[in-house]
Amino acid sequence: MKFLRFGVSSGAYTDQKLQILAAGVLKPRDVAVIISSSGRIPELLEVAEIASKRGAFVVAITSSHSPLARKADVALIVDHVEDVSTHLPMISRILHLLMIDILAVGVALRRNSDNMQLLYAEADELVERPSHIAQNEAAASNKALSDNPGVNLASPLSRLTSHSR
Template sequence: MSCILKIREVYQELTPTEQKIANYVIEHGDQVSVLSAAELGELVKTSPPSIVRFARKLGYAGFQEMKLGLVKDAALQHKQQDKIYEAVSIHDSTKEIIYKIGKENMKAIEETMSVVDETEMAKAIDAMTKANHINIYGVAASGLVGLDLQYKLMRINKKSSMYMDSHTQLASAIHMGKGDVAVGISHSGRTLETYKAIETAKKRGATIISITKYGKNPISDLADINLFTASVEKNLRTGAIASRIAQLSIVDILFVGIARNNFNEVSKYIQATREIVEDFKV
């Protein structure tokens, strides 16, 4: 995962001093890659140990490894691309909105694929394939993603339920047990309703799968299996659009993986659901 993307994904969790470092790295990544911790500290008016702690917060062993990350990820190119992926403005023409939203969605998918952990995804697919029952939790835009996952699972006859209301979430979670799977979907990883639901399910012995943005957050900390997405929220709720697209990409991977594990039976189920709704086509 690119160094710049790591910074953007954890930016809101950084301290004011760390945000000052982050801003400088994003704007001057090519320059930072040849500086020492002391030199960067002097430029942003902080100490070398603060620079090292910042690098470690991003998951690097130290500042030197972070600099290597900047070199590998071509930080200068990232900075230039960001001029294309601007937030939608109220002054934009229809043509500009079409272009920006299209680019933002493509960027969300591309960057999400760069943070998907193959091992974690395989574990999630295996757990859901073997699950007695799957409960899906999410609210607002993430709830719509949950409904899409539940619909896909229904088509292949996989027992699942989706809950968006906090009361029904908790009522369903309390009846989960070993062999069940709870999927918590939240872009921020901090949605209280979703957190409470998977916390309850975990106490009952269910396996917890989280779908959140990349980085440390309460929901991913609670989960047994973490599936991360990458999209940076911007003005006019375009972030909610991009994060939904990223989450739907994860849902599609899960669905295809589960279907692959039981392909012969799944083919019959999909054909049956296709035939049953055929009469409703005009």
């Protein structure tokens, strides 16, 4: 979805059969991004193999020293320690999403400077709120600041908004 915003035809497949079918229609100059925490899933290794044979460029978001990292043209390494007691791969999901965001922004910058305007517009849209919500949030923020001297609030998107440029 992120790449479509920048005019890059893309698709995401979680079904193993669809992944293999999609890899089979790739062409030279296409890119296959394969995400795997372990980098050892046989079906994903097959997808990487098929994509490579078709002439596509393979990017792997995976762990270091994994078979997938070795098969890829470029490996974006996301080694981490996961809390296995919860059986929820939260850290790996966040890292994978972060890497996709980094890739999307990098592609946007390389393809066209107009894409940065799209990023700025999206950031502006995220920080804009209906006036009554914004007023309520501002009042709550002011109260929080007055109750806690020395505390400052800042939006992580503030540097991307039009009024901060």
